[in-house]
Amino acid sequence: MVVTETIGLILLAAGGSTRLGRPKQLLDYQGQPLLRRAAETALASQCQPVIVVLGAEAEACAAALAGLPVRVVVNADWREGLASSIRAGLNTLIKENSFIAAAILSVADQPHLTAPLLDSLIERQRDTGKKIIAAQYAGVAGPPALFDTRFFPQLQTLAGDEGARRVLLENPAEVVLVPFPAGSLDVDTPEDYQNLRQKS
Numbered sequence: 317m318v319v320t321e322t323i324g325l326i327l328l329a330a331g332g333s334t335r336l337g338r339p340k341q342l343l344d345y346q347g348q349p350l351l352r353r354a355a356e357t358a359l360a361s362q363c364q365p366v367i368v369v370l371g372a373e374a375e376a377c378a379a380a381l382a383g384l385p386v387r388v389v390v391n392a393d394w395r396e397g398l399a400s401s402i403r404a405g406l407n408t409l410i411k412e413n414s415f416i417a418a419a420i421l422s423v424a425d426q427p428h429l430t431a432p433l434l435d436s437l438i439e440r441q442r443d444t445g446k447k448i449i450a451a452q453y454a455g456v457a458g459p460p461a462l463f464d465t466r467f468f469p470q471l472q473t474l475a476g477d478e479g480a481r482r483v484l485l486e487n488p489a490e491v492v493l494v495p496f497p498a499g500s501l502d503v504d505t506p507e508d509y510q511n512l513r514q515k516s
Contacts, residue, residue: 321417323438323462325363326405327354327386329424330371330394333504339373340503342380345427345512349380350503354424359384360431361440363420367408369401370394387412397477404470416448419468421480422460427512428498429460437462440492447490448483453499457484457491 329351333340336514341351351368358366366386370377371394378388391404408421420437422429437449437460446465450457461480463471470483484491503509 319409321415321463322364322413323362323418323420324413324416325361325366325420325422325434325460326402326409327351327358327366327368327422327424328401328405328459329354329377330369330374330391330401330404331398332372332395334495335505340375340509341370341424342373342378343503343509350427351377351424352380352384354422354425354429355381355384355386357429357431358422358434359386361434363434365409365413367405371401393494397475399474399476399478402480403472406472410468417464418462418464420462421471422500423502425503426459426499426501427503428501429496433494433496434460436494438485440494444492447491448487449492449494450484451496451499452493453496457481457493460496487508 329341342349345353355368367389368386369389369391371391374390389404389408391401393400409416441449441462447466450461467483471480501510
């Protein structure tokens with residue numbers, strides 16, 4: 317039997333949305349919560365499995381995912397920052413899946429993210445042989461970003477509110493960027509959400 321390695325996706329959705337004042341994961345956009353929209357986008361891509369890391373308002377967020385074939389992980393240490401959610405997602409991915417080649421780290425508040433964009437990260441990895449493929453917007457690299465298993469240990473050493481960008485910066489020779497101009501539109505403040513609603 318030939319076993320094909322797969323690329324998992326970890327949807328990071330544990331934050332407390334302090335600047336917004338309410339859970340951004342549950343904000344309505346075009347008739348559904350941002351979190352559910354992000355999960356459905358991930359499921360429509362080539363990624364398998366899809367792991368959703370929850371923390372703040374975990375019960376309500378889990379309800380927003382009802383009926384979707386995702387693996388929900390509740391990060392009890394979400395207040396420590398983003399790094400703890402990356403670890404929680406990777407630990408679950410590694411423990412429960414034997415044939416993982418890489419993982420895409422994604423976030424819930426990029427409403428213009430599409431399955432074809434996620435698939436393009438995978439395709440660029442296959443075409444170039446590089447180990448890190450990241451989206452690029454507003455002049456910087458950011459999520460979603462694909463990391464080969466070689467970088468899982470480095471991701472697991474991140475601390476506090478440190479995201480995966482440090483791994484990108486420390487390994488420039490392995491990074492390929494995929495343009496995603498709409499990725500700069502995220503939702504961190506009430507003004508961000510108002511702008512999003514006006515443009516939808």
